[in-house]
Amino acid sequence: MPPIIWIDGTYYDRATGKVSVFDHGLLYGDGVFEGIRVYNRRVFRLPQHLDRLYASAKGVWLEVPLAKPVLHRLVEEAVGKSGLDEAYIRLLVTRGVGDLGLDPRKCPKPSVICIVDTIQLWPQDRYDKGLVALTAATPIHHRESLSPRIKSLNYLSHILAKVEGIAAGVDEVIMLDAQGYVAEASGMNLFAVTNGTLKTPPAYAGILRGVTRDAVIELAREATYGVEEVPLNRYDLYTADEMFLTGTAAEVVAVTKLDGRVIGHGQPGPITKELAKRFKALAIRGD
Ligand code: PMP
Numbered sequence: 001m002p003p004i005i006w007i008d009g010t011y012y013d014r015a016t017g018k019v020s021v022f023d024h025g026l027l028y029g030d031g032v033f034e035g036i037r038v039y040n041r042r043v044f045r046l047p048q049h050l051d052r053l054y055a056s057a058k059g060v061w062l063e064v065p066l067a068k069p070v071l072h073r074l075v076e077e078a079v080g081k082s083g084l085d086e087a088y089i090r091l092l093v094t095r096g097v098g099d100l101g102l103d104p105r106k107c108p109k110p111s112v113i114c115i116v117d118t119i120q121l122w123p124q125d126r127y128d129k130g131l132v133a134l135t136a137a138t139p140i141h142h143r144e145s146l147s148p149r150i151k152s153l154n155y156l157s158h159i160l161a162k163v164e165g166i167a168a169g170v171d172e173v174i175m176l177d178a179q180g181y182v183a184e185a186s187g188m189n190l191f192a193v194t195n196g197t198l199k200t201p202p203a204y205a206g207i208l209r210g211v212t213r214d215a216v217i218e219l220a221r222e223a224t225y226g227v228e229e230v231p232l233n234r235y236d237l238y239t240a241d242e243m244f245l246t247g248t249a250a251e252v253v254a255v256t257k258l259d260g261r262v263i264g265h266g267q268p269g270p271i272t273k274e275l276a277k278r279f280k281a282l283a284i285r286g287d
Helices: 024-028 046-059 068-082 124-129 156-168 211-222 234-238 270-285
Strands: 004-007 010-012 031-039 087-094 111-117 131-135 172-176 182-185 189-194 197-200 226-229 242-247 251-258
Touching: 004 068, 024 087, 031 046, 031 270, 046 068, 046 087, 046 211, 068 087, 068 111, 124 251, 131 156, 156 172, 172 234, 172 251, 182 189, 182 234, 189 211, 189 234, 197 211, 211 226, 211 242, 211 251, 211 270, 234 251, 242 270, 251 270
Parallel strands: 131 172, 131 251, 197 226
Antiparallel strands: 004 010, 004 111, 031 087, 087 111, 172 182, 189 197, 189 242, 242 251
16 A cells, blocks of 8 residues: 555555665755645646646756656556545656766656655644744745755755754744745745735745645635735734745644744634635635
């Protein structure tokens, strides 16, 4: 049984799914990936995830060796084989096997890997009470260095931020960009709610444009809340009525304390709760 692992056309299990030590994905973090959710045996927003994967690959001069519709079918086939109703998919394209130098031209064939498993980031009480977060000193990548819009295999800055949070005993971290604007959490996008209006950093500022973020923006507009994609300072978060994070693995989760400041009333707010509920319904509906 799970996980199901697919590497370049062959299925493996946890014990046998292995990659070469000469794969530049391992040697240099040279590759791109997606985290995708399965609800009720249906893959949530697979076209959007595939679009982002192929765009990320283009951003790092990597050609995905399969056409998008073929990869779409393979992901669905792997989910079917897993037998899981609820699952988390990790889809990767690595530069492939090369020599010990950096040159990607020495890697003739990118590898495509698909893992179908399960995930749970936090126990239910974190969703009920909200997360305690701090602003990490580690910023996200500068957008003209490794663009944060590319979901690359280089997650060290996000991991280092996460380590700061772990060392401080909090649940999650907020990361700033190189200019000091609020960017995102370690693997999630963020929203502040003030006077019934949602505010979130714009993708062009240099953040990962989350599939969950986009879904929540649609849901908020449907529910007639205002949504503004604007640069945010930490002040905007500290003084918000509500704050929440969105991500494929986390879904929608409130932040009730940031850098020692209680956000709003210190509990998940009504708009956060409503959007979390609407997101669950959307995920189960699957559109
Ligand atoms: N930012 C980062 C850095 C992430 O890794 C993720 C998770 N993919 C997100 C935001 C949220 O994106 P999504 O809603 O597509 O999972």
